[in-house]
Amino acid sequence: MRGSLEAVAGQTPRGRFRMELRRLRRSRLYRRRTLTAYAFMLPSLIILGVFIVWPMAQALRISFTDFNVFQSNWVGLENYRKLLNDEAFHNALGNTILYAGITTPVSVGLALVFALLLNRKVRGREFFRAAIFLPVITSLAVAAIAWTFLIDPDIGIVPYWLEQIGIQTGGLGEPTWAMIWVIVVGVWKNVGFYTVMYLAGLQGIPREIYEAAEVDGATTWTRFRTMTWPLLTNTTMFVFVIALIAALQAFDQIFVMTRGGPFFQTETLVMMIYRLGFSEFQMGYAAAVSWVLVLLVFALSLLQIRYFNRRLVRY
Amino acid sequence: MATIPEAATPPRPRPDLALRLLRLTTYLVLGFVAFVVLLPFIWTLLTSFKLETDIVQYPPELFPRSLTLEHYSDIWHRIPYARLLLNTLIFAGGVTIVSLIFDSLTAYALARLEFPGRDVLFLAILVTMMLPFQVTLIPLFSLLTQLDWINTHQGLIVPRATNAFGIFFLRQFFISIPRDLEDAARVDGASEFRIYRQIVMPLALPALLTLGLFHFMYNWNDLLWPLIVTTDTSMQTLPAGLALFMGEHVVEYGLLMAGSILALLPMIVMFLLVQRKFVEGIATTGIK
Numbered sequence A: 001m002r003g004s005l006e007a008v009a010g011q012t013p014r015g016r017f018r019m020e021l022r023r024l025r026r027s028r029l030y031r032r033r034t035l036t037a038y039a040f041m042l043p044s045l046i047i048l049g050v051f052i053v054w055p056m057a058q059a060l061r062i063s064f065t066d067f068n069v070f071q072s073n074w075v076g077l078e079n080y081r082k083l084l085n086d087e088a089f090h091n092a093l094g095n096t097i098l099y100a101g102i103t104t105p106v107s108v109g110l111a112l113v114f115a116l117l118l119n120r121k122v123r124g125r126e127f128f129r130a131a132i133f134l135p136v137i138t139s140l141a142v143a144a145i146a147w148t149f150l151i152d153p154d155i156g157i158v159p160y161w162l163e164q165i166g167i168q169t170g171g172l173g174e175p176t177w178a179m180i181w182v183i184v185v186g187v188w189k190n191v192g193f194y195t196v197m198y199l200a201g202l203q204g205i206p207r208e209i210y211e212a213a214e215v216d217g218a219t220t221w222t223r224f225r226t227m228t229w230p231l232l233t234n235t236t237m238f239v240f241v242i243a244l245i246a247a248l249q250a251f252d253q254i255f256v257m258t259r260g261g262p263f264f265q266t267e268t269l270v271m272m273i274y275r276l277g278f279s280e281f282q283m284g285y286a287a288a289v290s291w292v293l294v295l296l297v298f299a300l301s302l303l304q305i306r307y308f309n310r311r312l313v314r315y
Numbered sequence B: 001m002a003t004i005p006e007a008a009t010p011p012r013p014r015p016d017l018a019l020r021l022l023r024l025t026t027y028l029v030l031g032f033v034a035f036v037v038l039l040p041f042i043w044t045l046l047t048s049f050k051l052e053t054d055i056v057q058y059p060p061e062l063f064p065r066s067l068t069l070e071h072y073s074d075i076w077h078r079i080p081y082a083r084l085l086l087n088t089l090i091f092a093g094g095v096t097i098v099s100l101i102f103d104s105l106t107a108y109a110l111a112r113l114e115f116p117g118r119d120v121l122f123l124a125i126l127v128t129m130m131l132p133f134q135v136t137l138i139p140l141f142s143l144l145t146q147l148d149w150i151n152t153h154q155g156l157i158v159p160r161a162t163n164a165f166g167i168f169f170l171r172q173f174f175i176s177i178p179r180d181l182e183d184a185a186r187v188d189g190a191s192e193f194r195i196y197r198q199i200v201m202p203l204a205l206p207a208l209l210t211l212g213l214f215h216f217m218y219n220w221n222d223l224l225w226p227l228i229v230t231t232d233t234s235m236q237t238l239p240a241g242l243a244l245f246m247g248e249h250v251v252e253y254g255l256l257m258a259g260s261i262l263a264l265l266p267m268i269v270m271f272l273l274v275q276r277k278f279v280e281g282i283a284t285t286g287i288k
Helices: A002-009 A013-062 A078-085 A087-118 A125-137 A140-150 A157-164 A175-203 A207-216 A220-231 A233-248 A252-257 A269-278 A283-314 B017-047 B070-078 B081-112 B118-130 B133-146 B153-160 B164-176 B180-187 B192-203 B205-221 B224-229 B238-248 B253-273 B275-285
Strands: none
Touching (some): A013 A283, A013 B081, A013 B133, A013 B164, A078 A087, A087 A125, A087 A175, A087 A269, A087 A283, A087 B017, A125 A175, A125 B017, A125 B253, A140 B017, A140 B205, A175 A233, A175 A252, A220 A233, A233 A283, A252 A269, A252 B224, A269 B133, A269 B224, A283 B118, A283 B133, B017 B253, B070 B081, B070 B253, B081 B118, B081 B153, B081 B192, B081 B205, B081 B238, B081 B253, B118 B164, B133 B153, B133 B224, B164 B205, B238 B253, B253 B275
């Protein structure tokens, strides 16, 4: 008995041999498992490496060059220095912030209202939910074509209807109205998505809380203010950050409806990157602009993860 | 109507006026919202059947005066519509199928196998998920130009053939699957690939379907990526092709609306068929 214990512990020559053998087996198994794992991941790793990581590194390198069709010279921080004094960039950044600053609270606010209405016992609930959600699953670019005609000051039916009730609107040729319409379409596209997220949040609130409040005779407004809204804080933060990230990357409806015009009044950062990179071929400078976008989105994404984790814990 | 005796209805207390008003307002608001949200779809559909002269009349009308199908027959030869449709199908379908395979293989390794560098890799994948893809556009365009992949299907599909979100999504699902079954298979000497293919993948079917829907929808609808990879009309997808057609021929409303309806229809039909999956999938993941 004692002898075999010693053998296992590797204190006798036979035991040492067995242990060596086991270590060898384990390491061979270990190596094989590692190989298997990387074999599983090989296609994804190649694609992520070649088409995401490498281009990302390139984007950083290019942003320090004057890369265009003809040349590519190292210019150091020149592009970034240019950003500081470039009115076109200030304009695009300002438009992006204006667009996101209005689209986000409006979308989230409307989504909350819709979710509260849909969370009650209403007939046709499924229909209303599907209707509000429909824009989320359809192509924004294609829908923006319809919107362009719908709001056309000459033939559009929306300006005509609004005129009947005394509201004068302007077309996409007028700077302020162009921004308003682009925001309207942006809200239209995503509000259903945020509504569904709010509905999920509302479903996570236990009913008993309300029952107790009903006994106490709390009004609808009091109930919302003291219970629903505080319990939805995490959902609100999560939805808000997601909406902000999406709004900062606005492109599709702007490309279709205004191409950033009139007079660059609806040119957002992504629109500017597209113009610089793909129609003016100032790739170096465009890359520098794109890093500003990365900075904004990445910071918000970190926030998003924080609330995403809490969300998982909560529900 | 006025002669209902008071005594006949005592068991059911009449809802007070405020409550009934609230309910009425709810329906009015929801009805109005649904109308506004659906207006672009309704208008596109109705306009696609209108005569061109009726579309540009003033004052504008929602309903057509007379119906015509000419836009639906013209669209096929006024623009290479069949080609655009085929390109969109190849692009969205190709990305979906390939990406589901690659994503699930990687997710399996991350969820089930132990190997050095696993946590670092997972973190790296999470980080790529958080970076806006627009930053890669310019280097990607140069790369695809060097590969001579501009205006090709592989140029559209291969860079999207794996997806950080897809890997993350499937890894979370794989982790939630109980291990008992595959441990038994492992004892019996089954290879990891066999366990992946014959045990884990069939169990993950609902997650794969949800993710497949996301991939298909996202790529079918996408504008920016096809706009950059394709410069030739014969290789464009529907959103890009229609958007560019509109830029050039802004006056052919009927034609554009017929084209839009055909481009929107597959997504709408798919949505109506698997609505629950769409809505729930999105509600639980919180990612588009």
